[in-house]
Amino acid sequence: MAIKQVTVPNIGDYKDVDVIEVNVKVGDVIQEEDSLITLETDKASMEVPAPFSGTVKEVSVKVGDKVSESSLVLLVETDAVNTNETASSTILTQSAVEQGSQQQIAAAQMLEIKVPDIGDYKDVDVIEVNVKPGDEIKEEDSLATLETDKASMEIPSPYTGKVVDVKITVGDKVSKGDLVLTLLVSQGQVATENKISKAAQVEEVVKSPVVEQAAIVSKVPNTNAHASPAVRRLARILGIDLSRVIATGRKGRITKEDCDNYIKKAVQSLQTGQVSSGGGLDLLPDPQVDFAKFGEIEVEALSRINKLSAKNLARNWVKIPHVTFYDDADITDLEAFRNAKKTAAEKAGVKVTPLSFLIKAAATALQEYPRFNSSLSNDGEGLIVKKYYHIGFATDTPKGLVVPVIKNADQKGIFEISREIMDLVKKGREGKLKPDDMQGATFTISSLGILGTTAFTPIINMPEVAIMGVSKSAIKPVWNGTEFIPRTMLPLSLSTDHRVIDGALAAQFLTRYCAILADLREMLL
Numbered sequence: 332m333a334i335k336q337v338t339v340p341n342i343g344d345y346k347d348v349d350v351i352e353v354n355v356k357v358g359d360v361i362q363e364e365d366s367l368i369t370l371e372t373d374k375a376s377m378e379v380p381a382p383f384s385g386t387v388k389e390v391s392v393k394v395g396d397k398v399s400e401s402s403l404v405l406l407v408e409t410d411a412v413n414t415n416e417t418a419s420s421t422i423l424t425q426s427a428v429e430q431g432s433q434q435q436i437a438a439a440q441m442l443e444i445k446v447p448d449i450g451d452y453k454d455v456d457v458i459e460v461n462v463k464p465g466d467e468i469k470e471e472d473s474l475a476t477l478e479t480d481k482a483s484m485e486i487p488s489p490y491t492g493k494v495v496d497v498k499i500t501v502g503d504k505v506s507k508g509d510l511v512l513t514l515l516v517s518q519g520q521v522a523t524e525n526k527i528s529k530a531a532q533v534e535e536v537v538k539s540p541v542v543e544q545a546a547i548v549s550k551v552p553n554t555n556a557h558a559s560p561a562v563r564r565l566a567r568i569l570g571i572d573l574s575r576v577i578a579t580g581r582k583g584r585i586t587k588e589d590c591d592n593y594i595k596k597a598v599q600s601l602q603t604g605q606v607s608s609g610g611g612l613d614l615l616p617d618p619q620v621d622f623a624k625f626g627e628i629e630v631e632a633l634s635r636i637n638k639l640s641a642k643n644l645a646r647n648w649v650k651i652p653h654v655t656f657y658d659d660a661d662i663t664d665l666e667a668f669r670n671a672k673k674t675a676a677e678k679a680g681v682k683v684t685p686l687s688f689l690i691k692a693a694a695t696a697l698q699e700y701p702r703f704n705s706s707l708s709n710d711g712e713g714l715i716v717k718k719y720y721h722i723g724f725a726t727d728t729p730k731g732l733v734v735p736v737i738k739n740a741d742q743k744g745i746f747e748i749s750r751e752i753m754d755l756v757k758k759g760r761e762g763k764l765k766p767d768d769m770q771g772a773t774f775t776i777s778s779l780g781i782l783g784t785t786a787f788t789p790i791i792n793m794p795e796v797a798i799m800g801v802s803k804s805a806i807k808p809v810w811n812g813t814e815f816i817p818r819t820m821l822p823l824s825l826s827t828d829h830r831v832i833d834g835a836l837a838a839q840f841l842t843r844y845c846a847i848l849a850d851l852r853e854m855l856l
């Protein structure tokens with residue numbers, strides 16, 4: 332046993348340097364190279380590593396002290412019998428680390444950050460580059476993510492500094508020692524060799540094949556969230572349950588942006604008061620089925636409109652308590668009138684279909700039943716009743732469903748409405764509708780027209796509170812009190828938001844709508 336002194340080694344020209352950290356205390360068992368204290372000048376910070384292993388017997392400095400070369404730092408009890416008196420510790424500069432020398436650090440310097448030891452892996456895919464030139468990064472920030480078929484790994488930054496040049500891009504293949512980037516180490520930062528080797532450790536997440544498969548085919552939250560260590564760390568800090576985050580990264584990986592979006596949405600929901608105390612739907616993850624196991628399959632890409640509609644429809648369906656009411660409107664006279672006006676319509680250059688009457692009649696019925704022309708306020712506390720009557724109509728296009736809008740339908744005649752329908756349908760099918768063409772609807776009509784069906788449940792177009800589904804008209808026998816007579820009957824399916832519209836009101840509205848269609852003169856009242 333021997334007691335050895337540890338003193339401040341050669342620190343260049345610096346004198347009376349501040350002790351800013353003392354990393355050991357009496358009784359600590361220290362290993363050679365452990366950081367004992369940190370010193371800081373106005374130009375550099377330096378660590379004093381232990382020159383040998385042992386047990387700390389006395390700490391001779393405290394934070395705030397000023398020390399110079401040879402100042403006593405510690406007394407350490409070692410196993411060594413022969414004492415190598417006052418063994419000085421050494422300070423490695425950043426460049427010294429690179430060069431293997433033991434010199435002092437400059438105030439700021441350029442470092443090359445390389446791929447650290449990543450085990451037996453070689454030519455590993457770079458799947459994420461998380462920094463760009465100019466970024467100010469902190470020690471431990473993730474620089475890039477690598478992925479093999481078995482694991483994903485992050486390269487954390489060993490230092491705080493400013494990225495000067497990034498040498499890798501997504502898709503590159505890298506191995507140990509390949510250059511990742513050059514980093515301008517922030518002023519005053521000093522690292523010891525010990526620090527570099529520790530900081531450069533690669534974190535690894537082993538993925539089970541099941542998780543991998545789920546991640547590829549699903550963008551929905553799942554319980555086996557696939558995320559890099561940095562993202563997991565971020566999620567821990569922010570308190571995010573990763574199983575609820577929708578992954579958009581490669582192979583179903585949850586990215587930092589996904590976490591950001593999750594937080595953004597959560598904050599928005601809080602601000603709009605839309606967070607339910609029930610804590611969400613708590614649904615099972617979607618089933619992950621390998622359909623190819625059962626037969627031949629073909630995967631078709633969804634159009635942008637398909638994807639957008641899917642999100643909107645799903646939200647509307649789960650958030651709105653739909654109730655659908657069915658009735659038949661007698662449009663015998665309407666059809667007679669429409670046919671009688673065919674020549675006049677042709678002269679005016681328009682084709683008039685029942686849809687124009689349905690839109691006009693809707694504007695009338697909405698004026699009589701303002702609740703149908705409203706939206707729930709975002710805080711759920713009020714009803715916004717609109718004094719304009721803009722009617723959307725669902726239109727089937729090669730790229731998917733769109734809903735152009737006839738603005739101020741209450742103020743327009745049948746020919747004008749017909750002309751607008753023709754224009755909007757043409758634009759829709761050519762993919763030329765502008766956002767303004769599809770905004771502002773207060774009520775929507777979804778007409779399957781001659782396509783068929785006798786009834787269906789149209790999904791309400793949020794934030795509207797009702798939608799009229801129209802099926803194929805047919806001549807049916809109707810009892811007039813004395814006999815059955817043939818009448819052209821149009822099946823209607825009215826879906827309403829039960830939060831806003833009670834059944835009784837819905838029944839009244841639908842009955843009135845049928846009455847207007849049965850006798851267009853009702854619109855004059």
Ligand code: CAO
Nearest residue numbers: 684685686725726727756777778779780781801802803804
């Ligand atoms: N019953 C019977 N015939 C009908 C009808 C109905 N309900 N509605 C329209 N028709 C007739 C028209 O009168 C026309 O016949 P004539 O030429 O003899 O007059 C013919 O069907 C063709 O009409 P159309 O479909 O070209 O025009 P439209 O104005 O009726 O409809 C549009 C336009 C854009 C609504 C329609 O083309 C369309 O895309 N419908 C699909 C909407 C949809 O997909 N809804 C479902 C949403 S839920 O997924």
